[in-house]
Amino acid sequence: MKAHEAVMNWVTAELSSGRLRIGDHLPSERALAETLQVSRSSLREALRVLEALGTIQATTGSGPRSGTVVTAAPEQALALALNLQLATSHVEHSHVYEVRLLLETWAAEHSNPDGGDWDAAERLLKLMDDSGTPIQDFLLLDAEFHVTVSRAAGNPLISTLMDALRASIADHTLARAQALPDWDSTVTRLRSEHHAILDALRRGDRAAAAELVRQHIRGYYMETAN
Template sequence: MRVHETVMRWVTAELQSGRLAIGDHLPGERALAETLQISRGSLREALAVLEAIGTIRTSTGSGPRSGTILTAAPGQALSLSINLQLATRHVEHGHVLDVRLLLETWAAEHADLEAGDWQAAELLLDRMDDAELPLADFLVLDAEFHTALARTASNPLISTLMDALRTSISDHTLARARAIPDWATTAARLRAEHRGIYERLRADDREGAAELLRAHIRGYYLETSQGSAPAPDERA
């Protein structure tokens, strides 16, 4: 077993037992190395891996924010993995489409009006209404809006997966948007579709919102395909 896996297994066991909670400090380097029976050099390497994937945060100095603190941000690790998969072509744009359809329509169908941060979602819509907004900035806000809607399902795993996908969504939509001849027209359509989805959810029309989301996500994919693999409903 790799050293970082040993440390992660220990952290997981401590969390499950209640001896540690998110926001707690890990024991000092010497004590933890002795507990796990590994060298301090190996422990440092393992902690660097865990920090990279968002499990911990380390800070030097003194005070309550210094030391090694449990953060448990799994979306960071998932996002890194997804982006690497996209970069190496193991995951294609059509695969991102499939996952988005599954996650986002399910989230809409299980939305809870009380759980939604509707003010934040509406603020994102208002920011996207700026006609001078650069394409890349628009798509970042677009991904944040979709993530905000997914959180209304009150399913922490769905939220984690959508948070992880957020960067990949904006990156992959940007790559495809560059092929659109009239972005202003497309952006206007996307704004209108976003408003429609938002209004259906606010009216507690979850099935209607899911249908609009499905058409919205597929529509953008098809508009930007230009010779790419067809969407799921179009495949032979």
């Protein structure tokens, strides 16, 4: 078994048993190496792998926030895997578009009007409504808005997958947006569509919200596909 697999198995077992929780510190490097019977150098390599996967976060210095802490950032690992797949052309951007349609329309169809953080979504829309917001910032806010409203469906895996998908195509999305001949017209339409989606979700009209999301994603994809 490779060192990072041994560490991952240990962390998984500790989390499953309740002996370790998100936010807890891992034992010291020396103690963990002795427990798992791996060398310090192999352990460090394993910890770097786990940090890249979003399982842990290592910080230097002193104090309660230093050391290696167990985290929960599965979207980091998913985005990394998707980036590699896109780079090898095994997965194309059209595939990401199709998956987005599936995930986001499902989330709208299963949303709970009493379970959404609509105030947070509204704050994001206000920031996007600012005409001085740069394209890059707008797109980041746009991504956060879609993830935020999807949480009303009560399925954290959906939101995690959406977050990973959007992170993996962020550079591509920015490049396509910057290439549009009339960004001002596009962003005006996107703002209007975002408000309509939020209104439908808030009033519990799932069918309307799902159709608005479908049109929104499809329209922007078709506009930027060429």
